[in-house]
Amino acid sequence: MPETDVDVIVVGAGPTGLMLATELCLAGARPLVLERRPELRDTPKAGGLGGQILELLRYRGLLERLRAVSDAPHPAPRFPFGGVQVDLTRLAAPPLHAIGLPQPRLERFLDEHACESGVEIRRGRVLTAASQDVDLVTARVQGPDGPEHVTARYLVGCDGSRSTVRDLTGIAFPGTTYPEVNRLARVTLPDSVRSFANGDVEIPGVGRIGVGFTRTERGTFGFGGVTAGVMFATTVEEESVEYDDDEPMTLTEFQQSVHRVLGADLPMGEAFRLSRWQFQARQADRYRDGRILLAGDAAHLLPATGAALNLGMLDAVNLAWKLAADIRGGAPSGLLDTYETERRYAGERALLQTRAQVALRRGTDPAAEALREVVQELLADDQPARRLGALIAGADLRYPSSDPHPLTGTFVTDLTLQTGQGTTSVAALLHRARPILLVLADRADLREAAAGWLDRVDIRTAGTEQRPTDALLIRPDGHIAWAA
């Protein structure tokens, strides 16, 4: 095998690329991140992070550290599922939690953690071409001092929705772009806009309108009340323009959108947050072309908010240990191929629930109203609300497996464990992202099986009050590879 500059080139220092590079370091590989932007992002995108990625971050010991820059994980009191509000706070052990964390702050956190873990990030570098042969990949990069080239065993495109890597490999990205453009702003309101105790506001030229969504012939205006003179407002309009996510929205653009929808001006003062997004439902035909792979928005786009970061960052966690095992040698044959099968399946599940949201929110006729009402009624019961919460979080994800044991493929529960060295937990064992054979019963056949795996996995024998089964082989990404 020829020498390469690094093991893995990660293109893009967004949340997916930074997560991938850090996990690669944990698994003992040498990544290099190439990022087009010279500085960290400061334009708003996602406002929070939710779903199963929070459990994974907890299992890595990072959720506690995130608390320095975010609030505590909480279930959503009014998760906006299409046009339907789902209250998850009333469930015991809710399956979906989220934290409020603006994306620039998340990226700064991930960047710092990646650097602490030993990741090299080169900013101001644009990937322009990539070629591969049976042994290595060569990336051509435009840097501040001119063209450069870097060689690696693998290259992963974490370069977002307009992925250059995807284009260079000719991987198709079929799907739908919906014509609706969403705009969101947190703005102060001047005294000329009267607000009432129940949250209503009186807009000059429009009259009194209530909290929630106001549909007009030209679009939808929504707001969630006015607190201390500040309003969180959104508009949704049908437009045929394709905007670039990285091109920031101005306050004037938002004011003009409100004017088009309501037919009158809503006076606004200062803006604290402004963002615009369009919805697409797309999934890459393939996640891999030889030594080049895709992850995050480069591989999928979802037509509803709240799930994309979860999906992309978990792509990274799934891929890192498999790439590292392949590079080290001795990985089971076909291990790297399971990245595509497992994460395409996860992407399909996320598309399933977000496309369902499109059907719920886009209908304007009485039949659509009836559908929203029926779904709202069903979600008043705990069991459907729990099922839906788990689907949105990805907590119900069970990777396809030939092993019929019901736990195989699922995400391992955090058990409290009694060991010879004291009390610990599954979460604590996964901090180092090592594969673990957890033996929970005193069985001679399990001891024998474990002896054969000593060189590849950490073996832990423990007792637990809530023993789910006798033994679990836990992968670095927290999913169960085998159970007995």
Ligand SMILES: Cc1cc2nc3c(=O)[nH]c(=O)nc-3n(C[C@H](O)[C@H](O)[C@H](O)COP(=O)(O)OP(=O)(O)OC[C@H]3O[C@@H](n4cnc5c(N)ncnc54)[C@H](O)[C@@H]3O)c2cc1C
């Ligand atoms: C307004 C808005 C609100 C959103 N809200 C939410 C939300 O509430 N919850 C949620 O989960 N998701 C939300 N999203 C989606 C979320 O922001 C994306 O899913 C997320 O950014 C994807 O991360 P990524 O790392 O895969 O890609 P990106 O964040 O797009 O990162 C890709 C990186 O690659 C770099 N790059 C691109 N091309 C090259 C190249 N040729 N060479 C080198 N570098 C390159 C880019 O500069 C960028 O830094 C929102 C998006 C928008 C626009």
